[in-house]
Amino acid sequence: MLTEWWGNLRVVAAVVWQRALTFRRYPANFWSSLVTPFFSLATAVFLARAFTVEGAALGFERGTGTADYHGFLLFSTLLWIYIDSQLYLGFALEREMRRGTLQGLFLAPVPRWCYLAGHSLYQLLRASLDGAATLLLGLLVFGVDVERNWLLVAAVFGLNLLVVWGYGIVLAAAVLVFRSGAFTYVWSTLLPLLAGETFSISVLPPLLQVLGRLIPLTYGLDLLRWAACGSRTFMPVDGQVAILVVSAVLLPALGLACFHRLEQVARRRGTLGQF
Amino acid sequence: MVGALIYYWVVNLLWEVGFALRDEQDEGTLEQLWLAPAPRWLIVVGNSAANTLVNSLMSAAILFQAHLWFGLSARVNWPLLVLVCLLSWLALYGLGFVYAGLVLLLKEAESLVRLGNDLAELVAGVTYPLAVLPVWLRGLGRLTPLAWALSVLRAVALEGKSWSALRWELTVLATLAVAMPAAGIALLNWLEGRTRRRGSLSAY
Numbered sequence: 001m002l003t004e005w006w007g008n009l010r011v012v013a014a015v016v017w018q019r020a021l022t023f024r025r026y027p028a029n030f031w032s033s034l035v036t037p038f039f040s041l042a043t044a045v046f047l048a049r050a051f052t053v054e055g056a057a058l059g060f061e062r063g064t065g066t067a068d069y070h071g072f073l074l075f076s077t078l079l080w081i082y083i084d085s086q087l088y089l090g091f092a093l094e095r096e097m098r099r100g101t102l103q104g105l106f107l108a109p110v111p112r113w114c115y116l117a118g119h120s121l122y123q124l125l126r127a128s129l130d131g132a133a134t135l136l137l138g139l140l141v142f143g144v145d146v147e148r149n150w151l152l153v154a155a156v157f158g159l160n161l162l163v164v165w166g167y168g169i170v171l172a173a174a175v176l177v178f179r180s181g182a183f184t185y186v187w188s189t190l191l192p193l194l195a196g197e198t199f200s201i202s203v204l205p206p207l208l209q210v211l212g213r214l215i216p217l218t219y220g221l222d223l224l225r226w227a228a229c230g231s232r233t234f235m236p237v238d239g240q241v242a243i244l245v246v247s248a249v250l251l252p253a254l255g256l257a258c259f260h261r262l263e264q265v266a267r268r269r270g271t272l273g274q275f
Numbered sequence: 276m277v278g279a280l281i282y283y284w285v286v287n288l289l290w291e292v293g294f295a296l297r298d299e300q301d302e303g304t305l306e307q308l309w310l311a312p313a314p315r316w317l318i319v320v321g322n323s324a325a326n327t328l329v330n331s332l333m334s335a336a337i338l339f340q341a342h343l344w345f346g347l348s349a350r351v352n353w354p355l356l357v358l359v360c361l362l363s364w365l366a367l368y369g370l371g372f373v374y375a376g377l378v379l380l381l382k383e384a385e386s387l388v389r390l391g392n393d394l395a396e397l398v399a400g401v402t403y404p405l406a407v408l409p410v411w412l413r414g415l416g417r418l419t420p421l422a423w424a425l426s427v428l429r430a431v432a433l434e435g436k437s438w439s440a441l442r443w444e445l446t447v448l449a450t451l452a453v454a455m456p457a458a459g460i461a462l463l464n465w466l467e468g469r470t471r472r473r474g475s476l477s478a479y
Contacts, residue, residue: 039393
């Protein structure tokens with residue numbers, strides 16, 4: 001049992017190491033990726049400033065229950081960096097498909113979840129670098145207050161990561177069957193709108209609000225802002241916590257089951273090596 | 276709305292024009308493509324032609340939705356708007372050529388494309404007026420074709436300005452529409468030359 005787990009961990013580490021080596025192999029890609037995260041937060045903050053009057057965002061305050069729009073945007077952007085990193089999990093598979101190496105990889109006698117966890121962990125590590133840069137920008141340049149309940153923030157953040165890992169695996173499974181990341185593109189465009197990436201979903205039209213409430217990440221994002229900035233939640237906190245915890249347990253399990261099922265479909269169709 | 280529309284074009288230009296060659300590299304078909312007796316820039320344009328058509332349809336759909344749901348006025352000077360869109364598109368196409376050249380030389384340039392997208396969004400004022408930026412960033416924004424394209428498009432679509440009121444801005448945009456693709460093609464050729472000298476055209 002212990003040997004098996006040790007072996008699985010080595011598979012995860014091998015995938016992370018392979019991705020890291022490939023990433024380092026392209027210096028321009030490496031260096032520009034270190035600069036990029038500084039921009040996403042800055043763009044959101046400047047947009048918010050365009051709507052302020054003498055530094056006060058009155059409409060924002062009325063809608064969210066907090067005047068701390070810098071903190072609101074910082075923590076939303078931070079979580080979104082991680083969400084993006086997991087949503088694009090399927091592209092790692094698409095790349096192997098294009099290069100004709102996916103079939104070879106899937107012949108290896110290792111559990112599929114190890115392989116996926118390796119890609120996921122690597123992307124989490126990359127996201128953490130981006131997140132650190134964004135956090136620094138927020139704290140040092142935009143003067144976001146450091147007085148937060150960091151333990152609570154970290155707990156909500158962790159639960160959100162499990163939820164989004166589940167989404168990532170489902171989208172990766174879709175890549176196996178449809179041989180394209182089109183679903184990821186669609187979902188990564190829809191999700192910021194429906195879950196309220198940088199705004200409270202209370203500003204959405206009623207129909208979109210209903211759709212937004214069907215997405216567990218909407219609750220996770222709302223809870224994170226509550227934990228970090230004390231913003232108003234759109235339903236009682238206890239209920240949101242319950243939804244987030246259940247989703248954090250269910251979604252990864254559902255994702256893995258879905259991946260297993262769709263991999264079987266791709267194998268039966270004989271399309272695993274096509275792209 | 277105008278900002279989002281144009282930014283959508285920029286994102287697609289950088290990904291589709293610049294990154295079309297990356298797909299060829301991955302699939303091992305770039306060398307054969309390069310053997311074709313056709314100018315390189317034409318191959319790059321050809322690669323993105325279908326995408327340009329799709330983009331045009333999507334832009335029209337976005338404008339229609341903006342009119343339908345957000346009350347964007349349809350009373351604009353349409354000939355002027357079409358001309359400004361065309362000039363903006365040409366000016367921005369130059370960036371696509373540069374990215375195509377960078378992909379040839381650097382291979383994996385995904386983060387570089389993201390950097391270009393994000394930098395353009397930040398300094399050109401895609402979702403806000405340039406006035407909210409610090410002065411030094413504002414100056415940087417004025418150097419990008421995207422900022423000019425945005426300011427002229429907003430002036431036509433939102434403020435209803437006429438040909439004569441925009442004479443100076445249209446001249447700048449027309450100059451960029453000629454200069455940017457020319458500079459982009461020159462850079463593409465130069466970067467291709469460097470890649471060939473390195474012997475890394477087929478590497479990925």
